[in-house]
Amino acid sequence: MDIQQDYFAFLGLPAAYDLDVRELTRRFRELQKQLHPDRHAHLSEREQRMSVQYTAYLNEAYSTLKSPLLRAQYLLKKRGVDTTNESSVKLDPMFLFEQMELRESLEQAKVAADAEDQLETMADSVESQLALLEKQFSACIVSESDSALAEAEVVIRKMQFAVKLQKEIEQAENELDL
Incomplete structure (x- = not known):
């Protein structure tokens, strides 16, 4: 597990706009069970912190990929286009x-x-x-x-x-x- 991976790789999904939302949710729940901090309460403080970081990253990845708009913005950002800020794009x-x-x-x-x-x-x-x-x-x-x-x-x-x-x-x- 690596939070340096992009959201798609972290969730084990293809990096594509057309996404199976049911599969996204299934993968999210599966990883949520594995990474939840309560499951790591008996481990060292460092491992507990890592669990919290992984869970936060997982939640961020899920909410981004679940939303068609945020997923689109994320895909463009991966290609070097940031659409979350004001843009010079002229609309009709x-x-x-x-x-x-x-x-x-x-x-x-x-x-x-x-x-x-x-x-x-x-x-x-x-x-x-x-x-x-x-x-x-x-x-x-x-x-x-x-x-x-x-x-x-x-x-x-x-x-x-x-x-x-x-x-x-x-x-x-x-x-x-x-």
Whole structure:
């Protein structure tokens, strides 16, 4: 076991965007049982610390690879492209305008008489958009070309917008339930 390995190798999975999430979860649980600090309480202090470090690394790896957006960002970071910081990537002005309109629609949906229905419709639409973006990223990441890598970065930026909107919709739905 080596926490210097990338997340895929640490979990014994192929380094690919299209990942079997059930296998990821199975491997996570298997390693979690092996590495859990309680199983190493009888060992030396150093070995206990190592167990805590391995468990923290395992949790970080699992949460990263489980999320399609974080997995995409991780794969690009492995290729030298950091998409977690502000970027010089220029997004299409029409896309940005659509995002502004979606935010306005969300604000209107929150106070509408049929808010729950409107929010559910928006959530379905965002989920469909994310699925399409995930397919686009998957197609880009298999290519080794610089243009495909640049396109993958643009797709991730769009995914970030969609994921943020998805969370805002979920928050609005939760607020309705209160």
